[in-house]
Amino acid sequence: MPSERTTDDRLASGHPAPAATAAPKTLAAREDFPLLATSQNGRRLAYLDSAATAQKPAVVLSAIDDYFRRYNANVHRGVYRIAAEATDRYEAARHAAAELVGADPRGTVFTRNATEAINLVAYSWARHELAPGDEVVLTVLEHHSNIVPWQLVCAERGAKLRYLPLREDGTVALDALDELLASGRVRLVAVTHVSNVLGTILPVAEIARRARAAGALTLVDGAQAVPHMPVDVAAIGADFYVWTGHKALGPTGIGLLHAAPELLERMPPFLGGGHMIKRVELDRSTFNDPPWKFEAGTSPIAEAIGLHAAIDYLRALDLARVREHERELTRYALARLAELPFVHVPGPPADERAGVVSFTLDGVHPHDVAEICDRHAVCVRAGHHCAQPLMRELGVTATTRASFHVYNDASDVDRLCEALVAAHELFTR
Ligand SMILES: Cc1ncc(COP(=O)(O)O)c(C=O)c1O
Incomplete structure (x- = not known):
C-alpha cells in the first residue's frame, strides 16, 4: 500500500508556479521510492524519465527479496512446500496482471518485455498467417519494437507495411485507416496506445473496431498506457494487447501479452523447450495449453x-487518479514550457496526451540539454527515443523528453525549466 504523503517540496524550486496553473503535488509519497531519496550535486533527484523506466517502490523490492530469501524454487515442477508457494505466487501474479486490464488469465502470457510479446505475435501468428500481398498497418508514431518485427516478418512473407500518417497536432487520422482497410488486403493493424515521444493517446478501441469490421486483427502496444491510466482490454477489443512491467513500477525482465485463449490455442509455439510441452518424443512433441505453451524455459518468477x-x-493509488494526476502535471508542464520562448513542444494538448512531453531548444542540441539537466540533478532523456520514423516526420534528429509518474510534482517541472533556462543561456550567450 502506498504510504501517506509526508513531504511537499514544491518550495524547493526557485520558480513559483504561474498563477493561472495549479501546482500539482505528487500522487504517491516519494518516500515509498528508495532511489528518489538519493541526491546528486547536493540536490534531490528530479526523475523525469519514467517513459524509459519507472522507479520502484520499496514494496516491489521487498517482494523480490522475500522470494529469494524465503521460498526460492522453480515453478510448476516441485511438490515440496516452497516450490508450491513459488508456483502459487507466480500464477497469482498472472491473475493480478490479467485483472488489472480486464483480461482472461488463460490468455495472459508472461514474456521478457513488450518487445518480446510483439515478436511472439510476429513469429507465431504473422509468420504463419501472412501471405504475399497481405498488408500490415502501423502508425508513424510507433516505437521501433512495434516496427522492426513487422519489417522482418513482412519481408519473409512477401507482405507489405503501410503507415498511418501523423496530423499536424501529433494525432493520427482515422480516415486514412479507412482508406487502407478498403483495399481488403490488411491482415493486421498494430498501433501504440500511447506515443512514447509525444504522449498522444490513440483511439485504440475505435481502431480495433474498424479493423475488425474490415476482417483485420489488431495489436495494441500498451507499454506507455497500462502504467498510467485505466486500461480495459476487453472494452478495447484488440486481438493482442502487450505491455511491459518495468514501466509500471515493476522490475525489468517481464512483459505481458493478452489475447483470447482460443486464438493462442490456434497459434504455433514461439520458442521451444521446457515448460511449454505436454509430451516429447524423439521426433515430435505436443504442446502445453496456453498461456504456458508460450512460456518456454524457466519463468521470470x-x-x-x-x-x-x-x-x-498502482491499484491502491487508483489508476483513474494516476491518469488525472499526470494530466494535471502535463498541463502544468505545457504551461511552464510555453513561458520559455526558446522551447518548442510538438504534440497534442494535455487532455489528449499521457504524461510525456518532448521538446527542442533553439540553438542547443538535445543531448546538451540533457547534460545540463543532469548537472541540475534533473533526469531527462535525449535522442530519437527508439522512434526514428517519427523524428523524421517531426523534422528533427532528436528531442529531449520529460515524462511523469506518480512520484512527480510541480517542483520537478520547475527544476526542469530552471535547467532549460541555464542550458539556453550557456549555449547561446
Ligand atoms: C511505446 C513503447 N512500446 C514498446 C516499448 C518497448 O518496451 P520494452 O523495452 O520493455 O520491451 C517501449 C519502451 O520504451 C515503448 O515506449
Whole structure:
C-alpha cells in the first residue's frame, strides 16, 4: 500500500508556479521510492524519465527479496512446500496482471518485455498467417519494437507495411485507416496506445473496431498506457494487447501479452523447450495449453512476484487518479514550457496526451540539454527515443523528453525549466 504523503517540496524550486496553473503535488509519497531519496550535486533527484523506466517502490523490492530469501524454487515442477508457494505466487501474479486490464488469465502470457510479446505475435501468428500481398498497418508514431518485427516478418512473407500518417497536432487520422482497410488486403493493424515521444493517446478501441469490421486483427502496444491510466482490454477489443512491467513500477525482465485463449490455442509455439510441452518424443512433441505453451524455459518468477507488488501498489493509488494526476502535471508542464520562448513542444494538448512531453531548444542540441539537466540533478532523456520514423516526420534528429509518474510534482517541472533556462543561456550567450 502506498504510504501517506509526508513531504511537499514544491518550495524547493526557485520558480513559483504561474498563477493561472495549479501546482500539482505528487500522487504517491516519494518516500515509498528508495532511489528518489538519493541526491546528486547536493540536490534531490528530479526523475523525469519514467517513459524509459519507472522507479520502484520499496514494496516491489521487498517482494523480490522475500522470494529469494524465503521460498526460492522453480515453478510448476516441485511438490515440496516452497516450490508450491513459488508456483502459487507466480500464477497469482498472472491473475493480478490479467485483472488489472480486464483480461482472461488463460490468455495472459508472461514474456521478457513488450518487445518480446510483439515478436511472439510476429513469429507465431504473422509468420504463419501472412501471405504475399497481405498488408500490415502501423502508425508513424510507433516505437521501433512495434516496427522492426513487422519489417522482418513482412519481408519473409512477401507482405507489405503501410503507415498511418501523423496530423499536424501529433494525432493520427482515422480516415486514412479507412482508406487502407478498403483495399481488403490488411491482415493486421498494430498501433501504440500511447506515443512514447509525444504522449498522444490513440483511439485504440475505435481502431480495433474498424479493423475488425474490415476482417483485420489488431495489436495494441500498451507499454506507455497500462502504467498510467485505466486500461480495459476487453472494452478495447484488440486481438493482442502487450505491455511491459518495468514501466509500471515493476522490475525489468517481464512483459505481458493478452489475447483470447482460443486464438493462442490456434497459434504455433514461439520458442521451444521446457515448460511449454505436454509430451516429447524423439521426433515430435505436443504442446502445453496456453498461456504456458508460450512460456518456454524457466519463468521470470522473481519478476512476476515483483510485478504483482507493483500492480497492487498502482491499484491502491487508483489508476483513474494516476491518469488525472499526470494530466494535471502535463498541463502544468505545457504551461511552464510555453513561458520559455526558446522551447518548442510538438504534440497534442494535455487532455489528449499521457504524461510525456518532448521538446527542442533553439540553438542547443538535445543531448546538451540533457547534460545540463543532469548537472541540475534533473533526469531527462535525449535522442530519437527508439522512434526514428517519427523524428523524421517531426523534422528533427532528436528531442529531449520529460515524462511523469506518480512520484512527480510541480517542483520537478520547475527544476526542469530552471535547467532549460541555464542550458539556453550557456549555449547561446
Ligand atoms: C511505446 C513503447 N512500446 C514498446 C516499448 C518497448 O518496451 P520494452 O523495452 O520493455 O520491451 C517501449 C519502451 O520504451 C515503448 O515506449
